[in-house]
Amino acid sequence: MTLIKSISGIRGTIGGKVGDNLTPIDAVKFAAAYGSWLKSETDKEHPVVVVGRDARISGSMIQQLVMNSLVGLGVHVIDLGLSTTPTVEVAVPIEKADGGIILTASHNPKQWNALKLLNNKGEFLNAENGKKILEKAENDDYDFADVDNLGSITVNDTYIDIxxxxxxxxxxxxxxxxxxxxxxxxxxxxxxxxxxxxxxxxxxxxxxxxxxxxxxxxxxxxxxxxxxxxxxxxxxxxxxxxxxxxxxxxxxxxxxxxxxxxxxxxxxxxxxxxxxxxxxxxxxxxxxxxxxxxxxxxxxxxxxxxxxxxxxxxxxxxxxxxxxxxxxxxxxxxxxxxxxxxxxxxxxxxxxxxxxxxxxxxxxxxxxxxxSYPSYFMSKNKIQLTPALDVDAILDGFHKKHASEVVTTIDGVKVDFSDCWVHLRKSNTEPIIRIYTEALSQEKADQLAEETISILKGIAGI
The missing domain is CATH 3.40.120.10 (Alpha-D-Glucose-1,6-Bisphosphate, subunit A, domain 3)
Structure with a gap:
């Protein structure tokens, strides 16, 4: 079971221990950190946040925890109920809201859920703001409203149609x-x-x-x-x-x-x-x-x-x-x-x-x-990470091995060969190294992936 905290939000499996999984306590703390950050970014007495969720079994529970944490901070909530990520993104500027939260773990299996955080444009937060929210959550840095200044919840289930x-x-x-x-x-x-x-x-x-x-x-x-x-x-x-x-x-x-x-x-x-x-x-x-x-x-x-x-x-x-x-x-x-x-x-x-x-x-x-389109073939693989693995050292070793090729390091390591490429990066959402390859045939893409995995295991000594 896992809890992953990143600048883009918090994602984890439901149940288990606080701080190790996405428990009700973790959902409340992170929602409170986001709401507190939002209040620091606006002069409004009652900032407005749009909240929607996918259909995960845990969605209703997490949404109630998140919304009422915001209410406790004095934030007004617009509850879209069952929604989609892009629908919440569209709703934020239409509602002139100060932010948005989407409760979804995207493509992860049903035991996962997450809080994805938006700014007042309905766009995901940048790294700087995400870091501030993580710090607030780590330090329990939130100031809840008194009884006369609580927020409210307004239900609006029309936004998929809009x-x-x-x-x-x-x-x-x-x-x-x-x-x-x-x-x-x-x-x-x-x-x-x-x-x-x-x-x-x-x-x-x-x-x-x-x-x-x-x-x-x-x-x-x-x-x-x-x-x-x-x-x-x-x-x-x-x-x-x-x-x-x-x-x-x-x-x-x-x-x-x-x-x-x-x-x-x-x-x-x-x-x-x-x-x-x-x-x-x-x-x-x-x-x-x-x-x-x-x-x-x-x-x-x-x-x-x-x-x-x-x-x-x-x-x-x-x-x-x-x-x-x-x-x-x-x-x-x-x-x-x-x-x-x-x-x-x-x-x-x-x-x-x-x-x-x-x-x-x-x-x-x-x-x-x-x-009618150019024909490329991709292979998508991954290596499961353990705490003992030094990911940065593994990626650096792969980089050095291909130093004579065109290498890009703005996100992990990508090596561009003349007719194919390989991209390695540590996932932001799962404890894995993602391995993407592309070539002019599936056989070549798969072969490049196998060769890459073999090289990585050699560098890691596994």
Whole structure:
């Protein structure tokens, strides 16, 4: 069982001992630290915070603890209830709120939960502010309100609908052309809040929806990370239903992956590639993704005469570089689409709407669309960490071994070879080293990963 504290929030498994797991005490302390920091950043007597959650079994319990901790500080809370990460991000500026909290552990299994923290723009906090909150939590540095100055809770369960309407109002989203195409789509929402939002959006765009695991009860029917090996049920149902394609989202709906009409994965790396191809064709400009994302985005961006740049892994890092480079679209290769026209956050609803419009205009199958893009293959692996391992020394050893190659160290170690690359980094959310490789064939990508793991074990002496 684990509790991970980082500048992006607190994440852990439910139950166990205080400080070792995500217990009610830890949830209260961290919510109080965030609320206290927020009060120090504003002159308002009663700051406002938007709170929403995914459908995890522990979600209701954690949300009540978090909201009432904020109330105890004199903070007013807008309770979105079952929601999505991008929906909370959209709600914060619309409500003119001072911040937001999303209760979700993203792709982690059901025993996990987390508090993700937003600023008044509905964007994730930067490292400086995240560090201040961690310090407040460590030092129990919070000052609760007296009885006459408590906050309040206002329930607003309309924001998924508002979010959908905001997506449909985007100039590059064309619901009419999608409706005329008569698409049939299978949706796997892993029994979380994507089961509320995604079918509703699709039906608004005139799509016939076949629902698979769309009951938001928090009982994930398979590993919730949207990878090929977890999606056999979706693959079988797409073929059985003769659907135009399938799609899946993670529990908080900020990662999106498509499946072609033949039941084969479109590739989560290519979610961003396809959406960027469409957006850049209408609105040429620059793009950004993180170091662990496919080279295919670079190729598509250059095809449209734009400039591609890579950031450190982490949504806040991608957003920072997107703003600096005036990127018109960006995101992460794990299926996260960031479209600034709506907001600076990974958003599966925006991704679905842009992809549908693109496909409707192309008038081709999803497999044909995939085949029109540069073909790269990735392998994603990990090494479990133990307290005895010196991660920095391991990464430094790998760097030195490849000093003659093009090496980037803004986030772990990335080595770019002429026709392939490998990226190693310590995860911010799990006690592991992530190992990403990409090459021109799956065999080569897998081989590079195996070679890398062997080198790392040699350096670590394991």
């Amino acid at each position: 979010h959908i309407e905001e997506v449909l109002k985007l100039p590059l989203v064309d619901a009419e052309i999608v409706k005329k195409s008569g698409f049939k789509v299978v949706v796997d929402a892993v029994n979380s809040t994507g089961g509320i939002a995604i079918p509703k959006l699709l039906r608004k765009m005139g799509v016939e929806v076949v629902e698979l695991y769309c009951e938001p009860n928090g009982h994930f029917p398979h590993n919730p990370e949207p990878l090929k090996e977890h999606l056999t049920d979706l693959s079988e149902l797409v073929v059985k239903e003769k659907a135009d394609f399938g799609l899946t989202v993670d529990p908080d709906v900020d990662r999106l992956a498509f499946m072609s009409e033949d039941g084969e994965m479109f590739g989560e790396e290519y979610t961003l590639v396809a959406c960027a191809d469409y957006v850049l064709g209408k609105n040429p400009g620059n793009t950004v993704s993180n170091l662990s994302s496919s080279r295919a985005l670079r190729d598509i961006t250059e095809k449209h005469q734009g400039v591609y740049e890579a950031s450190a892994v982490g949504e806040v890092n991608v957003v920072e570089k997107m703003k600096a480079n005036h990127a018109v679209i960006g995101g992460e290769g794990n299926g996260g689409i960031i479209y600034p026209e709506l907001h600076y956050g990974r958003d599966s609803l925006v991704g679905v709407a842009l992809f549908l419009t693109h496909l409707a205009e192309k008038k081709c199958s999803v497999s044909a669309l995939r085949n």
